[in-house]
Amino acid sequence: xxxxxxxxxxxxxxxxxxxxxxxxxxxxxxxxxxxxxxxxxxxxxxxxxxxxxxxxxxxxxxxxxxxxxxxxxxxxxxxxxxxxxxxxxxxxxxxxxxxxxxxxxxxxxxxxxxxxxxxxxxxxxxxxxxxxxxxxxxxxxxxxxxxxxxxxxxxxxxxxxxxxxxxxxxxxxxxxxxxxxxxxxxxxxxxxxxxxxxxxxxxxxxxxxxxxxxxxxxxxxxxxxxxxxxxxxxxxxxxxxxxxxxxxxxxxx
Amino acid sequence: xxxxxxxxxxxxxxxxxxxxxxxxxxxxxxxxxxxxxxxxxxxxxxxxxxxxxxxxxxxxxxxxxxxxxxxxxxxxxxxxxxxxxxxxxxxxxxxxxxxxxxxxxxxxxxxxxxxxxxxxxxxxxxxxxxxxxxxxxxxxxxxxxxxxxxxxxxxxxxxxxxxxxxxxxxx
Numbered sequence: 001x002x003x004x005x006x007x008x009x010x011x012x013x014x015x016x017x018x019x020x021x022x023x024x025x026x027x028x029x030x031x032x033x034x035x036x037x038x039x040x041x042x043x044x045x046x047x048x049x050x051x052x053x054x055x056x057x058x059x060x061x062x063x064x065x066x067x068x069x070x071x072x073x074x075x076x077x078x079x080x081x082x083x084x085x086x087x088x089x090x091x092x093x094x095x096x097x098x099x100x101x102x103x104x105x106x107x108x109x110x111x112x113x114x115x116x117x118x119x120x121x122x123x124x125x126x127x128x129x130x131x132x133x134x135x136x137x138x139x140x141x142x143x144x145x146x147x148x149x150x151x152x153x154x155x156x157x158x159x160x161x162x163x164x165x166x167x168x169x170x171x172x173x174x175x176x177x178x179x180x181x182x183x184x185x186x187x188x189x190x191x192x193x194x195x196x197x198x199x200x201x202x203x204x205x206x207x208x209x210x211x212x213x214x215x216x217x218x219x220x221x222x223x224x225x226x227x228x229x230x231x232x233x234x235x236x237x238x239x240x241x242x243x244x245x246x247x248x249x250x251x252x253x
Numbered sequence: 254x255x256x257x258x259x260x261x262x263x264x265x266x267x268x269x270x271x272x273x274x275x276x277x278x279x280x281x282x283x284x285x286x287x288x289x290x291x292x293x294x295x296x297x298x299x300x301x302x303x304x305x306x307x308x309x310x311x312x313x314x315x316x317x318x319x320x321x322x323x324x325x326x327x328x329x330x331x332x333x334x335x336x337x338x339x340x341x342x343x344x345x346x347x348x349x350x351x352x353x354x355x356x357x358x359x360x361x362x363x364x365x366x367x368x369x370x371x372x373x374x375x376x377x378x379x380x381x382x383x384x385x386x387x388x389x390x391x392x393x394x395x396x397x398x399x400x401x402x403x404x405x406x407x408x409x410x411x412x413x414x415x416x417x418x419x420x421x422x423x424x
């Protein structure tokens with residue numbers, strides 16, 4: 001398509017500014033050499049790949065928001081192929097997030113146990129010796145605080161229980177400005193769509209990993225101040241609610 | 254400073270084929286053109302921009318470049334076989350400003366060929382800063398939106414919102 005001519009103009013312009021054009025020819029051969037030596041994984045000279053690093057080492061490292069936005073955008077575009085409707089698209093996004101939630105859970109537990117006490121005290125829930133949450137409230141606090149901090153660098157904005165007596169199994173986690181939706185504006189004919197269904201899938205994976213059967217869905221609840229406010233509706237299954245009653249009677253926290 | 258921002262009238266974005274992909278007024282009560290007129294305006298400006306690019310004067314290269322391959326050193330008075338732009342390091346740009354007594358039209362073309370046309374008051378300062386910010390918002394909220402199709406009209410609610418909020422915040 002329009003690839004080659006655009007590239008040509010870019011090159012001719014960068015020739016004008018001396019710095020870039022000087023750097024490029026040097027960088028390219030070295031990359032080629034590396035790829036010739038070891039096709040596939042690039043191994044640094046000291047033979048340490050990212051798998052040799054300690055898992056906690058990347059705890060506080062940051063990722064580029066832009067590259068995440070582009071990656072997530074591609075995921076949405078991919079999920080949009082051959083879908084029949086909004087619900088189908090949200091289901092696909094949910095399914096993409098689910099395995100991540102399952103895997104993330106282990107990393108979350110690992111990091112909350114193996115770190116110093118200061119990290120433990122900051123996360124209010126995971127300080128108790130039995131690490132896996134047994135009660136619903138403990139689990140929801142784990143999601144609201146540590147999980148959200150691991151994913152987005154801050155806690156979620158609200159955690160509520162359904163006020164309706166008909167649905168005691170429904171809980172709501174609110175994020176005023178979900179990071180996945182920062183750059184996404186859904187077209188008008190898909191105004192019900194919320195791409196945070198991906199995050200809902202992650203929550204579902206975390207809950208399932210903890211042994212809580214759940215269905216999680218993301219809903220738009222815009223306010224004047226927060227136009228992309230999203231509510232994650234967490235619906236626990238009947239078996240979970242029964243177990244919850246038993247645990248309550250037994251006094252387990 | 255407050256007077257600066259009252260001067261931003263409207264914004265037009267033209268894709269690299271000369272099609273209108275975005276048009277917005279920033280002040281209420283401006284006289285509106287019909288949609289068709291805006292499309293014609295975008296196409297015409299695209300053409301004029303291309304013409305101004307191609308009529309950029311070129312200067313004949315008076316001294317022949319020392320070519321190592323040829324062994325004859327005394328080629329006097331060469332025919333001006335090649336031409337160069339006055340300042341070869343700077344890429345040729347088309348129309349950048351168009352100014353009348355009543356308004357100033359600033360055109361900013363990105364490396365990818367998209368043009369941002371900003372209509373401002375002639376007294377408005379820092380137009381370049383405004384356009385850079387608009388470009389930044391465009392790169393963020395239009396190009397990162399998975400529902401936006403490249404080269405198609407921009408209908409991104411987040412872009413509208415942030416653009417409006419930023420321009421209002423400047424006042």
